[in-house]
Structure formats: structure tokens, C-alpha cells
Amino acid sequence: MANSYFRFKQFTIHQDQCAMKVTTDACLFGAWTALQIRDSSVAGPSILDIGTGTGLLSLMTEQMVPDCRIEAIEIEEAAAGQAKKNIQEAGKEKSIRVIREDIREYSQPEKFDFIISNPPFYEKELKGGNALKNLAHHNEGLLLEELLTLAPGQLRPGGKLFLLLPAKREKEFMNLLQDKKLYLVHLCRVRPSEKADWFRLLCTISKEPGNSIRHEELTILENETTYTPAFIQLLQPYYLYL
Secondary structure (H helix, E strand, O other): OOOOEEEEOOOEEEOOOOOOOOOHHHHHHHHHHHHHHHOOOOOOOEEEEEOOOOOHHHHHHHHHOOOOEEEEEEOOHHHHHHHHHHHHHOOOOOOEEEEEOOHHHOOOOOOEEEEEEOOOOOOOOOOOOOHHHHHHHOOOOOOHHHHHHHHHHHEEEEEEEEEEEEHHHHHHHHHHHHHHOOEEEEEEEEEEEOOOOOOEEEEEEEOOOOOOOEEEEEEEEOOOOOEOHHHHHHHOOOEOOO
16 A cells, blocks of 8 residues: 655655555656756746646655746645645745646636646556546546647747656657647656666657757666666655665
8 A cells, every 4th residue: 555645855745635646757757857947047937737636746846946936737626635735734835836627727818937747647548446546547537639739828938848658658649749739859768677668758848849859768777676876866856765
């Protein structure tokens, strides 16, 4: 049984009310994305976190970019409440605002510099009996195609969308980008170990074409018990025992 909380260096994620628990790949995505935002030329960036769940990505980003302003959207009532509690306990409610709403109904005149999302992974696949997990894992709510339709409209010119996706959906994802006239500008392929296949994609997407796509590869484990130097470098600001 998963722990009811996950303790980081600067905050704790309680997760007993959320179908989606803290995972290694979500933490990696949060650290990778926060670094991209920190190293951008945008001062005091505005960020939209679509499907915030526990609030993990928002808190990781705020830690790395403390002058940011984040709107964290979550459709599920219990998860939104838990994200709000996690953010309040971390003392970050001035930087991060949790909104319980369907992104398909969300509208405001101000656009964002960045959007971050760890969307549901699987469509049209066998589902279990837990309705909340089905919503979180299987896109019973928002489809990837819908996300790629809705998100660009919330971005300012030059803005970026960051997504975590399963590697098995790469071809479908690339076809959707072409269809939506969006551009992949940075792709990091992730595998759990040297002998394993790529299993996650960390993606940066723009409405404007770039000169080329920046490609990157990252392996999580050197062996069964040791993280790779690249993983340690990314997660050291967050993980208690790194």
C-alpha cells in the first residue's frame, strides 16, 4: 500500500485523497520542467498547472522559481482539496492558487508563460474498477487531443507547454502535434535502467517553430539501488536522502 504522504526537503505531499500517487517519473518531470522554467529568460513567470492532483508539480516548480505565479487546475473535488492543503502547509498559497474546475470550462483574459501537465496516460485500454483511478490514468476526462487543442489558447506568444507522456504514445503524439500545428522543441527520453526500454517522454512544445529539436536521454538507475548522476543532479534539491 502506498504511503499516505511523501516527504521532500521543503514540503510534504499528502496523497490519501488522490488517485494518482507520487511517482519517480512524475518527480523527474517536475524537476526537469522547473529547471527549464528557471533557465528561461522570463522573470516572474505565470504558470498554469493542468490536472494538478496533489499539487506536486506546482510545488516543485515554485521551489525552483520562487517568483512565479501558478494557477493549479484540478477537476476532482477530493484531489483539489488535498492539493490546496499541501500548498497551504508548505506556506505557498500566495504563489499557487488551486482552482477546482474543468480546464474545458476555464477561461480568463490573461495568458500564461508556461503550462505544465502530467496528463492521463492511457486511452482505449483496459480499465480497473476504481473510478477515480480511471479518471486519473485513462483519460476518462480530458483526452490528449483535447489538451493539445485547449492548452495553446492559454499560452502567450513564445510560451511553452511541458508534458509527461508514455513512450508508447510517441507516434500518436507527433501526429497530433502536426495536426494541431504545434512544434516539439525539446524531447527527453527516459528509461528506468540501462538495460530497459525508453518508457517516458519529457516534452517541451511551442506554438512557434524552432530551428531544431533539442534531444536528450536520461536513465534513472545505474543498478537496482543506485541512481545515475544525471538523476541525482535533477532531484537533489527535492529528495530528502540525495
